[in-house]
Amino acid sequence: MKEEMIRKLIEEAKKIANENFCCKDSHFSVGAVLLTKEGKVYNGFNIENNGIQSICAERTAFVKALSEGNKEFSCIAIIGKNMDKEEFTKIVPCGYCRQFMKQYGKEDFMVYTYDEKEDKIITYTLEELLPHSFDFERNE
Numbered sequence: 001m002k003e004e005m006i007r008k009l010i011e012e013a014k015k016i017a018n019e020n021f022c023c024k025d026s027h028f029s030v031g032a033v034l035l036t037k038e039g040k041v042y043n044g045f046n047i048e049n050n051g052i053q054s055i056c057a058e059r060t061a062f063v064k065a066l067s068e069g070n071k072e073f074s075c076i077a078i079i080g081k082n083m084d085k086e087e088f089t090k091i092v093p094c095g096y097c098r099q100f101m102k103q104y105g106k107e108d109f110m111v112y113t114y115d116e117k118e119d120k121i122i123t124y125t126l127e128e129l130l131p132h133s134f135d136f137e138r139n140e
């Protein structure tokens with residue numbers, strides 16, 4: 001994917017992170033922008049629930065897209081932010097999200113995050129993030 005497009009997705013993820021009103025416990029917001037292979041965009045931020053049963057930004061975006069019938073995904077851009085500060089921070093997905101994305105993303109699915117201090121896009125494949133994932137078929 002072209003860097004210009006990735007930067008656009010990262011900018012959108014920053015906007016989503018800034019709009020998060022569901023992270024009162026941690027004061028840490030994550031914005032995620034999921035792109036389907038058809039070119040549809042689904043946004044998500046982390047939604048906290050008194051410190052338990054929270055859902056991450058990545059899964060929020062995926063659940064929105066999946067529940068509307070989307071099955072093919074291109075990439076996700078994620079960025080984090082302490083809501084008490086101005087600057088954004090790079091993010092790596094948590095273990096739950098890695099397993100989740102591995103199930104619904106294919107080998108060519110990309111995870112992008114952004115290091116604001118270095119002005120650098122960081123790219124991960126799902127295989128890099130979770131080389132040994134649970135898989136019903138593989139475990140039969």
Ligand SMILES: [Zn+2]
Pocket residue numbers: 056057058059093094095096097098
């Ligand atoms: Zn997560």
